[in-house]
Amino acid sequence: MSALDFVVLIGSMLGIAIYGIWRTRGRRSLNAYLHGDGQTPWFAIGLSVMATQASAITFLSTPGQGYLGGLGFVQIYFGVPIALIIIAIFFLPIFRRLNVYTAYEFLGRRFDGKTRLLGAALFLVQRGLGAGLTIYAPAIVLTTVFGWPLNLTIICSGLLVIIYTVAGGSDAVTVTQKYQIGIIFAGMVTAFCLLVAKLPAGLNFTDTLALAGGFQKLNAVNFSTNIHERYTFWSGLLGGTFLMLSYFGTDQSQVQRYISGSSLREGRLGLMFNAVCKIPMQFSILLLGVLIFVFYQFEQPPLLFNPASHQYLAQHNDSGQLQALESGFQKTHNQARQQIENWLDARHNGDETGARTAFAAAAAAQQQGEAIRARAEKTLTAANSGTTANDADYVFITFILQQLPHGVIGLLVAAFFAAALSSKSAELNALGSSTTIDFYRHLVKRDATDAACVAASKWFTAFWGLVAIGFALYAHLVENLIQAVNILGSIFYGVMLGLFVVAFFIRRVGGTAVFWSALAAQALVFVLFFYLTISYLWYPLIGCAACVFFSLILQATLGATNKSAPASPVS
Amino acid sequence: MKHPAATEPSARESEETGLPIFRSWKSVYLLVLGSFVFWVALLIALTKIFS
DSSP, X not given: OOHHHHHHHHHHHHHHHHHHHHHTTTOXXXXXXXXXXXXXXXXXXXXXXXXXXXXXXXXXXXXXHHHHHGGGXXXXXXXXXXXXXXXXXXXXXXXXXXXXXXXXXXXXXXXXXXXXXXXXXXXXXXXXXXXXXXXXXXXXXXXXXXXXXXXXXXXXXXXXXXXXXXXXXXXXXXXXXXXXXXXXXXXXXXXXXHHHHHSOTTXXXXXXXXXXXXXXXXXXXXXXXXXXXXXXXXXXXXXXXXXXXXXXXXXXXXXXXXXXXXXXXXXXXXXXXXXXXXXHHHXXXXXXXXXXXXXXXXXXXXXXXXXXXXXXXXXXXXXXXXXXXHHHHHHHHHHHHXXXXXXXXXXXXXXXXXXXXXXXXXXXXXXXXXXXXXXHHHHXXXXXXXXXXXXXXXXXXXXXXXXXXXXHHHHHHHHHHHHHHHHHHHHHHHHHHHIIIXXXXXXXXXXXXXXXXXXXXXXXXXXXXXXXXXXXXXXXGSSSHHHHHHHHHHHHHHHHHHHHHHHHHOTTOOHHHHHHHHHHHHHHHHHHHHXXXXXXXXXXXXXHHHHHHHHHHHHHHHOSOOOOOTTOOOO | OOXXXXXXXXXXXXXXXXXXXXXXXXXXXXXXXXXXXXXXXXXXXXXXXXX
């Protein structure tokens, strides 16, 4: 990184953080700290919801998904529009009518205290752990860029986020997210344009798509009904709807964003903004990865994108195996490149047979190259007790550092950092809010003043930030980051959603029945997760269905309900 | 202790979007679903044509 990169990175990050703290200075009431000033317009809510979901992992790891696996990952977002419409119609009006600080307060009013605590506890466990991965992603970027120790980077960046979030509260989160997402989009659009400009001159738009499609990178929709396949149309539409309904409807980090609007209209429009934009946004990020794949058909890519993996293999390379692998990889890449150029010439000359033959040869060479890369990863795993290369997380950053000019590098690192700060601050704000409202004020000190609650919320926010740092220190053990976040969420979200579905739609079920049913359903999801190999996208649906089904059975067994009316007031 | 800005939504607030063309929430939801169908169709076309 040059001095210009540092100026762009540090200037934008510190500038936004200081501005957010300055804009929200002097807000000491509990309402202002947890809800903001209640004047947030729909566009700010829409950007805030988007920035909360789209963490650094989204922008760092998703292009790698596109590079390695093509566009198929976009199917996970097919559930977003349907889920957000359901939330806008059913969830949001009730949250606003009840004037709740957290989604779990609603469970307390509809059922009882123990069900409220269960919902809040499920949120705290999965979001507290997921928050660790949110810190880990930008730490990879900084480690790769600066060569700092990974753990030190995690701790320093985590502490920076904690200070910023504790000082700012909910309004600071919303205020800063607007500018942070501006930097993110500026960085991603710049990278996209520069990448397109770097593609070979003779390669036009349809050639690019044909080349990517020939290597199966444009297989965006898969109608397979095999439940063991991770990304299909059906798992995205059905499982994805439940996953997104759980995330947007029951996760406090999102609920806190859209209930802060000045009216129901602002909240609904903010959600609809995301319902329209999410699929095209994720498609564009995946397409960026596909275009990087096309770019590296004409430029020699590294054997392993993860520099730490390559370094480890180099240090434990007694038999010269790494040189043999690299030599073979380079040879197959040159063969593939030559055949792709032949394919391009034949295609432009209208020689269909020649084009087909050349492409078949290119695909065969490319497959040999991938086999060599797989051998390198296998060697790494065998040599380093199960460690994987996690190459998808390093594809985009490698491209940025090797191919983009100074200034743009700083802008993109700033974009990753902005994405991390925006989602991290919303998560910590929600974790602090839920711990304060659902546990501290509900269990420990019911007569706590606003000032005491604000102070407690700041301490709890800092506590969860430290927990996230601790978890982030072990995040390198998991596979691809964005998948890890979604897998973690899918284990807990289904049961959380089940609690809310019963609360909203099945009035005859009471607190005791739904509480024990939720515990049984969560146990079932754990057992299935460890013993089945089905796509993780199905677990929210399974958890939700099990919670609803068990609740109905248990309530029928218990007999008369002890439920309260959904809108009954509580202190 | 509760959020003062959040109140019982009026019938008008619940029904009107304040948008120029899409005046009812039903039409907004149909717009969103239409956009979703458009993107899925585009992605299916991309898959069929180039794979």
